[in-house]
Amino acid sequence: MKFEFCREDWVQKPCDVLVVALDDDWAQRSEFQSLDQASSGWFRRVMQSGEVSTKPNKVSMLIAPTGIPAGVLCIVGTGNASQSACNTYFRAAGSAMKALASRQRSTVRFVGFGNSPLEIRAAIAGALVGSQGQDLYKSEKSTFAPEIVEWTGSNDAQIRAGEIIGESVNLARLMVNQPPNRMYPETFTDQAIEVANDAGFSIEVWDKQRLIEERCQALLAVARGSIRDPRLLILRHRGAPPDSEPLALVGKGVTFDSGGYSLKPTDGMLTMKCDMAGAATVLAIFNAIAKLNVRRNVVGVLGLVENLVSGDAFKLGDVLTARSGKTIEIHNTDAEGRLVLADCLDVALEEKPAQIIDFATLTGACVVALGNDVAGLMSNQTQFQVDVQSFTEKCGEYTWPLPMHSFYSEQIAGKVADIKNVGEGRWGGAITAAKFLEEFVQTKPWVHLDIAGPAFLDSAKPWCDAGGTGFLVRSFAEWLLA
Numbered sequence: 049m050k051f052e053f054c055r056e057d058w059v060q061k062p063c064d065v066l067v068v069a070l071d072d073d074w075a076q077r078s079e080f081q082s083l084d085q086a087s088s089g090w091f092r093r094v095m096q097s098g099e100v101s102t103k104p105n106k107v108s109m110l111i112a113p114t115g116i117p118a119g120v121l122c123i124v125g126t127g128n129a130s131q132s133a134c135n136t137y138f139r140a141a142g143s144a145m146k147a148l149a150s151r152q153r154s155t156v157r158f159v160g161f162g163n164s165p166l167e168i169r170a171a172i173a174g175a176l177v178g179s180q181g182q183d184l185y186k187s188e189k190s191t192f193a194p195e196i197v198e199w200t201g202s203n204d205a206q207i208r209a210g211e212i213i214g215e216s217v218n219l220a221r222l223m224v225n226q227p228p229n230r231m232y233p234e235t236f237t238d239q240a241i242e243v244a245n246d247a248g249f250s251i252e253v254w255d256k257q258r259l260i261e262e263r264c265q266a267l268l269a270v271a272r273g274s275i276r277d278p279r280l281l282i283l284r285h286r287g288a289p290p291d292s293e294p295l296a297l298v299g300k301g302v303t304f305d306s307g308g309y310s311l312k313p314t315d316g317m318l319t320m321k322c323d324m325a326g327a328a329t330v331l332a333i334f335n336a337i338a339k340l341n342v343r344r345n346v347v348g349v350l351g352l353v354e355n356l357v358s359g360d361a362f363k364l365g366d367v368l369t370a371r372s373g374k375t376i377e378i379h380n381t382d383a384e385g386r387l388v389l390a391d392c393l394d395v396a397l398e399e400k401p402a403q404i405i406d407f408a409t410l411t412g413a414c415v416v417a418l419g420n421d422v423a424g425l426m427s428n429q430t431q432f433q434v435d436v437q438s439f440t441e442k443c444g445e446y447t448w449p450l451p452m453h454s455f456y457s458e459q460i461a462g463k464v465a466d467i468k469n470v471g472e473g474r475w476g477g478a479i480t481a482a483k484f485l486e487e488f489v490q491t492k493p494w495v496h497l498d499i500a501g502p503a504f505l506d507s508a509k510p511w512c513d514a515g516g517t518g519f520l521v522r523s524f525a526e527w528l529l530a
């Protein structure tokens with residue numbers, strides 16, 4: 049799939065499919081007027097018939113449109129214009145592209161998607177997301193990306209940036225969608241090295257031996273139940289002078305979470321290949337910022353393990369010494385993500401970062417609290433938290449704060465060790481998990497994003513196939529670009 053800027057008059061230039069976004073106020077739009085004129089009133093009659101819905105993400109295919117040199121005129125609704133934003137255009141472009149991707153197409157032209165550069169990049173990313181499905185291992189493919197996608201109302205540089213961001217979102221989705229018999233710490237590492245070489249950032253790999261030398265005993269404890277050795281990856285993007293403090297991005301990379309001896313039931317375990325989505329998010333953000341030549345130093349720390357059961361797996365009641373020196377008693381082996389992150393955060397601190405952001409499919413409790421479309425946002429610094437919330441919202445990806453009062457920490461006080469890896473009972477589980485992580489960031493400004501809900505779709509949306517979503521890749525690529 050190639051993205052190009054359409055320099056000519058979009059209504060006169062031939063194409064296979066002309067995709068036009070229209071809102072509830074369609075009669076006022078210049079796109080409507082151009083189509084109406086070119087078709088000598090045919091398009092007005094179509095719209096007045098009421099058969100074409102402008103409700104958000106409704107796609108209508110009009111075959112052989114009168115007077116318009118396109119095989120298909122595809123109208124996608126954007127609803128109420130006053131609410132239009134990145135989210136609207138991302139979803140509308142994704143919905144149109146996903147509908148068109150059921151067949152092979154040569155030239156598809158998108159018109160009317162977004163006003164600001166941020167909105168246009170979101171729409172381009174949406175089109176890319178709509179063009180990629182989870183049919184990775186089907187003998188007959190069901191998703192076809194068009195050969196050429198033309199974009200109007202923009203320029204070459206803008207389109208290229210949107211394309212890089214969209215491809216990065218799809219990279220995160222592809223990582224998550226690979227099944228756990230193919231995606232494990234070693235294969236994640238192989239793929240990450242390829243991404244790093246292609247995008248041009250550096251990558252350091254810690255194998256099991258190095259992890260032992262580095263005293264990453266919390267991460268290693270989780271990994272012990274699996275015959276697949278763990279890895280820790282350190283990614284480095286150098287876009288500013290060496291003395292400029294980096295931003296650190298940390299990702300949970302549990303390539304499969306069975307729960308360990310605190311075994312998950314089948315239903316809860318089925319989709320646990322998604323438990324490396326945090327690590328995939330960070331890798332994908334690096335792909336974007338390296339290709340966009342972001343003028344910042346950024347370091348990424350990814351903890352890759354598989355949480356399984358074996359004669360050597362970690363047990364309930366075990367006491368671990370984390371890399372930081374803190375001791376942890378294990379009350380539930382299914383609360384494994386925070387153990388992996390404890391050591392990753394400690395490694396991140398050594399990079400002397402200005403700030404730390406971690407991404408993790410950390411708790412089911414967060415999904416209970418906020419549902420599937422909003423990530424939990426927890427922090428030790430109010431201003432940083434407010435900045436992240438408002439920026440992600442502007443990008444059309446929603447995060448929402450949960451409280452971090454100090455009394456929550458009483459719940460993770462240990463009996464024989466410094467802390468334990470779960471709270472008292474299950475109430476406030478997303479927060480007690482965050483309070484556990486807070487023990488490992490010292491006083492650095494830190495934001496924790498619990499993406500357990502939005503990282504993975506159990507069933508398809510009009511704009512995105514089921515499976516990994518690449519949630520927050522777009523927001524943080526934009527955050528670093530801004």
Ligand code: BES
Nearest residue numbers: 323380382383409410411412413470500
């Ligand atoms: N990976 C899960 C969290 C999760 C749940 C991610 C649903 C995606 C969808 C995590 O490791 C976990 O099992 N958390 C436990 C914590 C509990 C034992 C304190 C949970 O949420 O039940």
Ligand code: MN
Nearest residue numbers: 305382383384
């Ligand atoms: Mn778990």
Ligand code: ZN
Nearest residue numbers: 302305323385
């Ligand atoms: Zn997990």
